[in-house]
Every structure is written in structure tokens, then in C-alpha cells.
Amino acid sequence: MILGLSEEELLEFGHNACAGCGEALAARYVMKAAGKNTIVVNATGCLEVFSTPYPQTAWKVPWIHGAFENASAIASGVDIALEKLGKRKNVNVLAFGGDGSTFDIGFQALSGMAERGHNVCYVCYDNEAYMNTGIQRSGATPKYAATTTSPAGKKVPGKTEYAKPMPFIMASHGIYVATASIAYPQDLTRKVKKALSIDGPSYIQIFNSCPLGWKHKFNLGIKIAELAYKTNIFPLYEIEKGIVTISKKPVQKTPILEYLKLQGRFKHLGEKEIKEVQESVDAKWEKLLKLEETKMGF
Amino acid sequence: MRKIIEASTAAAIGVKLSRPQVIPMYPITPQTHIVERLAEFINDGELDADMIHVESEHSAISAAIGSQATGVRTFTATASQGLALMHEILHIVSGMRLPVVMEVANRALSAPISIWNDHQDSISARDTGWIQLYVESAQEALDTVIQAFKIAEDKNVLLPAMVCLDGFTLTHVFEPVDVPSQVNVDKFLPKYKPAFCLDTKKPITMGPIAYPNSFMEFKGAEHLAMKNALKVIKETNTQFKNQFGRGYGDGLIETYRLKDAKYAVVCMGTIVGTSRVVVDKLRKQGKKVGLIKLKSFRPFPIEEILKVTKGLKAIAVADRNISLGQEGALFSEIRSALYGKSKTIVSGFIAGLGGRDVKEETIEKMFDKINNGGTIWLK
Ligand SMILES: Cc1ncc(C[n+]2csc(CCOP(=O)(O)OP(=O)(O)O)c2C)c(N)n1
Ligand SMILES: [Mg+2]
Numbered sequence: 006m007i008l009g010l011s012e013e014e015l016l017e018f019g020h021n022a023c024a025g026c027g028e029a030l031a032a033r034y035v036m037k038a039a040g041k042n043t044i045v046v047n048a049t050g051c052l053e054v055f056s057t058p059y060p061q062t063a064w065k066v067p068w069i070h071g072a073f074e075n076a077s078a079i080a081s082g083v084d085i086a087l088e089k090l091g092k093r094k095n096v097n098v099l100a101f102g103g104d105g106s107t108f109d110i111g112f113q114a115l116s117g118m119a120e121r122g123h124n125v126c127y128v129c130y131d132n133e134a135y136m137n138t139g140i141q142r143s144g145a146t147p148k149y150a151a152t153t154t155s156p157a158g159k160k161v162p163g164k165t166e167y168a169k170p171m172p173f174i175m176a177s178h179g180i181y182v183a184t185a186s187i188a189y190p191q192d193l194t195r196k197v198k199k200a201l202s203i204d205g206p207s208y209i210q211i212f213n214s215c216p217l218g219w220k221h222k223f224n225l226g227i228k229i230a231e232l233a234y235k236t237n238i239f240p241l242y243e244i245e246k247g248i249v250t251i252s253k254k255p256v257q258k259t260p261i262l263e264y265l266k267l268q269g270r271f272k273h274l275g276e277k278e279i280k281e282v283q284e285s286v287d288a289k290w291e292k293l294l295k296l297e298e299t300k301m302g303f
Numbered sequence: 304m305r306k307i308i309e310a311s312t313a314a315a316i317g318v319k320l321s322r323p324q325v326i327p328m329y330p331i332t333p334q335t336h337i338v339e340r341l342a343e344f345i346n347d348g349e350l351d352a353d354m355i356h357v358e359s360e361h362s363a364i365s366a367a368i369g370s371q372a373t374g375v376r377t378f379t380a381t382a383s384q385g386l387a388l389m390h391e392i393l394h395i396v397s398g399m400r401l402p403v404v405m406e407v408a409n410r411a412l413s414a415p416i417s418i419w420n421d422h423q424d425s426i427s428a429r430d431t432g433w434i435q436l437y438v439e440s441a442q443e444a445l446d447t448v449i450q451a452f453k454i455a456e457d458k459n460v461l462l463p464a465m466v467c468l469d470g471f472t473l474t475h476v477f478e479p480v481d482v483p484s485q486v487n488v489d490k491f492l493p494k495y496k497p498a499f500c501l502d503t504k505k506p507i508t509m510g511p512i513a514y515p516n517s518f519m520e521f522k523g524a525e526h527l528a529m530k531n532a533l534k535v536i537k538e539t540n541t542q543f544k545n546q547f548g549r550g551y552g553d554g555l556i557e558t559y560r561l562k563d564a565k566y567a568v569v570c571m572g573t574i575v576g577t578s579r580v581v582v583d584k585l586r587k588q589g590k591k592v593g594l595i596k597l598k599s600f601r602p603f604p605i606e607e608i609l610k611v612t613k614g615l616k617a618i619a620v621a622d623r624n625i626s627l628g629q630e631g632a633l634f635s636e637i638r639s640a641l642y643g644k645s646k647t648i649v650s651g652f653i654a655g656l657g658g659r660d661v662k663e664e665t666i667e668k669m670f671d672k673i674n675n676g677g678t679i680w681l682k
Contacts, residue, residue, distance in 0.1 A: 041503065041506075042503045043503065044373075044501050044503065046369065053512070054512050057508055057510075057511035057512055058511070058512055058514065059511040059512060059513045059514070059517050060511075060517070062508035062511060064506065064508050065506055066503065066506050067501035067502055067503055067505075067506045067507060067508075067509075068501075068506070068507075068508045068509065069368075069369070069372055069501060069508075069509040069510055070509070070510035070511070071365055071368050071369075071392065071395050071399075071510055072365070072391060072392060072395060074361070075361065075362065075365035075368075075392065077362075078327075078357060078361070078362035078363075078365035078366045078369070079365050079366065079368050079369035079372075080369060081327070081355055081357070081362070081366045081369060082325065082327060082355065082365070082366035082367060082368060082369025082370035082371075082372075082373070082377070083369040083370065083372070083373045083501065084369075085325050085353045085355055085366075085369075085370055086324070086325055086369065086370035086371075086372075086373035086374065086375040086377075087373055088353065089324040089325060089352075089353060089370075089375050090373070090374065090375065095503075096503055113358060113359065113362075114358070114359075114361070114362050114365065116358070117357060117358030117359070117362055120358070121355070121356065121357075
């Protein structure tokens, strides 16, 4: 153990992820928490592509990839098959998807899996765009972020919509939901362990940076993730039985500019846009505090 | 035991006797009666399986991947739009060499929407790497699904298999059926032993990314497996015949009154039954006609077709599908099989789309125009 994290690497080194890839780090932490009695179902996306260049694999657990939008459905099948084999109690089933896979194309299958109550922990690796195909806009891309399909143009300054409130949507299914970040590995692994201890579906959304997609320096991924938390852009919380618990609260609020200015995808933003986003971040944070305070269930 | 039952019930009994343990399922007409019977078998404790009530056919076939990959015999059923929605994943099931078995209650594809029978749905899935077996009767539906598991799971095959039965004209028809005993089916189809599976004690990676230096080898191996299936289908049919006293031609094709025939109709599914009647009628009039029933569309039995068509003056190929702007798929395949090796005239007939009745007169028309050599629409 180092700082409470297992030293066993179940997503082995030597794979093809970019330097500074936040998703690789997140998956590594998740696997440390899950341990080797785990079956992984991976959606199409960066993680799947960089970790399994045939005939090599970086996975030291049984791992399966089918398509972009069906990790939840494959995992449902794994869950029931394990049950029929009498192996259900000893094995964790993890489903992995990027934000595009989760928020957009695989949303139906994910909702179905949650509704049916499968014993699967679904982890969304949120890098806020379709990175594997070259940084296209997804339902998780933040407003005004420049992507290759929502470029910062002369007329339209990047993406025109806010991200889908995916954790809340998943919480509405009545399941355990948590957000986590690569900047806080102990919090992340605790949440994965908790999700896996539940006999039923769970959803964890992990904030992981992408140096190529976000246009930030390769060594700044953790710093940016830390700032996402400190600015309340990506708050860390759990929703259990519909009740919100904020995992930790920044002692002092950092203005979002500190976060935005490190990333090329936001460099076209003017004062007006920054103000608007700041207000939106503040309002969402206030709402989260209220949800926690009033214990108003989902 | 002989009973009069609906073909969907027969198809479901065949599944039950094969003992799949997981059945992911999404309902669509005219597949519904099959999965309804299976749900009853499960809830009455006659079949030890779990039905996964998925939210779409895309998820049905994806869940089938998950359970089969975990090492459990898995079955699903669909039709038409459902099969089309599965299309992307059909390729993945075969590419991952998972012997899932599926019954397809053949139905037309929209638009315009039609719930009635033709073969456009499964024919459109021709190149997905699934074995496709077309059946003619309730008995054949029952017997073939049992065989399909055995064929698909054979270590020289390891490919998924579809059993295609005509929507309504077979699925909703009552026929006398001989139901084999569980003991006998267990002897024929032993407990499933996966060739490989997701196991935490022996971790494997399934569904990796293949670069251009390996992709063709994957496809080559699948193609070879499909070719191997030709032999395995025949052997399975023989074995079934020896054990249960019933067979279907050589397993790939079946002929009827073909011995001294000069002309023959080639078809799949329920119109085979109608064609038998027409052949009998024309034989009574002294006409030298016969019938070739194609059961295995994939793999395609080229050698067998060449052999049985030898010496025939002309054949009429009936297609309940159309490759728009071209011709029927069976017609294309048969002509291609015979090309350069046969003088038999091959004529194509498009009939029975979207549930249009294919009557005795329709088949007679095919014999009338058997020398035409092109494609004719018989409305
Ligand atoms: C049905 C389908 N549509 C589109 C694609 C192309 N595609 C593959 S990965 C991907 C983007 C993945 O984005 P995300 O889920 O966010 O994962 P990331 O690569 O960012 O980790 C897309 C669009 C596909 N493989 N399948
Ligand atoms: Mg992404």
C-alpha cells in the first residue's frame, strides 16, 4: 500500500495512452480499488483502444469490449450469467464508458441496466468530449468549450449548451451515485469500493483531463482536476438512497478563471462568457448545497 | 410425444430442451409467441434460465454477448426491425466467436411498416457471420434449434446461428409435432462447455483492437469456420436422424421428386410446403418437375447445389426478398454457384413480399416462366 492505494497494477504499464492521459490514471485507480476478482466490460473509446492493441493487452483481469453504446447491456449479461454459474458473490462487474458513450449513445442501455437493478458498477471516464475520434463535442462538453465539431468561430464561440446533469439523472434511477476526480485518488478508490460493496447498480463519474483535447500542458492534468474541484466546476459528492452528501467542500472558492486559463479549449472566452459560466457554476453549487442541506431525495 | 401445437410453441420447446441458461429478450411481432412460451416455461419451473428483459434488441444481443462470453449457453429471438437494430452487434457476436443461437420470425422491413412475412430481415443480415438455417414446419423448427446449438458450439465452428422461421405463416400455425424427450436431447446436446470465457482465475482479453496486420487473419479464420460448418451441419443432421429418426435432406439442402426431373423450383421457408403440393400436381399431369429446398443459406452449399441441379434444363428460384435495383439474393447466389459449371437456365422470381400470399398458382407461374432467365416479379 502507498497512501492507502494498492500497489498491484491491474491495468499494466506500457499501453498506448498519450503522455499525461487522465483517463489511464483514473482507470488505474479504479482497478486498484476493485482488485483482481473483477470482470471489466469496456465501451469503445480511448481506454479500450490504448489498452488492447492485439496481440497485446494491458489488462490483468478478464476484460471484454463489444461496441460503443452497449457496455451496460453486455455487463447485464455478464451479471446474470455469473449468477447462473453460482459465481456472483465472488466477482465484481465493472462497466467502463467514456462520457460520449455514457451521456449520449449508450445512455439507453445504461438506464435499462440501472432500471433492471443489475449488480454492476458503471464508471464514466469523463473527459468532456469524444476524444478517441478527435475531440468532438459530447453531451458532457461544457458550454463554450471549443471542440473540433464546436469550434470557436467568429460567430459561434464554441459549444452552445451546458453539459447534461448525468449524476442527477442516474440518481433518479434510485441507485448509488458518486463523482470522483483523479486529483483525489483516496476519495476515488473509497467510492469505487463502496459502489462494489452494494448489491445492485451504481454509477461513478470520474473527472479526468485530456491534454490533447483540452489543450493543456502535459504535466498539468492533476492541477486542472484539482482546480475543477476548487472552483466547484466539478464538485465531489455521493448520492445514496437519493440523499446528496458532498464529499468535501473547498475551504475557499477559487474563481473559474484560474481553471479556464490553463486550457486552450477556453482561450477564446471573453469577460461576458466567463461571467455567465461563473454564475452558472455558482448556481449549480448552491443547488447542490441545498440538496444536501434539505436532504431532499432524488 | 406427438402433439398439435403452434410452431412458436414448438420452437420454444426446442429451446427449452436445449437448456440455455440466459435469454435476453425484447418483444416484436411475430416473434412474441416464442418468448411468451419461454417466459412461461421459466416461471413454471420447467426451464432453469433467466430472462433479461432488456430495453431494446440492441441490448438483447449485447447482453447475449455478455452471458455467452461468461460461459453460459444463451438464446434470444427477434424479427424484422429488431434484427435490423441488432445489425451492428451481429457482426460482433460472430467476430468474437460466440455461439449464440437466435430464432428469427421472418418479417418484412419498414417502410411502409408491415408485420407480415418475407425474408428481407434475415437476408439483410447475410454477411454478419451468422449461420442461417431456414425451416419449413413446426417440427423442423423444434428440431433445428436443438441442432443449431450443437453446430454453433462445435469447436471447428464457434459461430452464432439463426434459425429462421416465417412469421405468421409458420410461427402462428398449428401442426402435429413430435416432441423428443429431455433425456434424448441431453444425449444429443450435452451440457455447454465454453471454448473460452471470462474467468477471474484465467483472465483473457476479448474484443481488442486489431491493426491492419491482423484483421484479415481474424476474418480468414471466421470464413474457414463458416466453411467448416458445411460439414458440421451435415454430420449433425445425420446424428440427429440416427437418434430421433428424422432428418432434413443432408442438413444443408433437401430435394423432392428431383430424380428424373427436368425442371425444379428452389426456395426457402414455408413456400417449400406449397411447392411440394404444386410439384405433386404437375407430376400428375406428367410434367417432370421437382423441388430443391435450401435450408442452409449461410454457409451456402455450393457443391450440393451443383450436384443436385446437374442435368436440369432450368430452375426457378423464389425469393421473398429483393436487393432493390438488382434481384433476389437467393437467385444471385444460385446463379453464381452455377456460373461456368452448368448449362441450367436460372430464373428468378420475386414473390411474397410483406406477407403477400404465395399460392399454388404463384409457384405454377414460376414453372410456366422457368426458361426466362431473368427476374420476374410475381404480384
Ligand atoms: C455506433 C458508433 N458510432 C460512432 C463510433 C465512433 N466512436 C468511437 S469512440 C468515439 C468517441 C468516444 O468518446 P467517449 O465515449 O467520450 O470516450 P473517450 O474516447 O473520450 O475516452 C466515437 C464517436 C463508434 N465506434 N460506434
Ligand atoms: Mg470522452
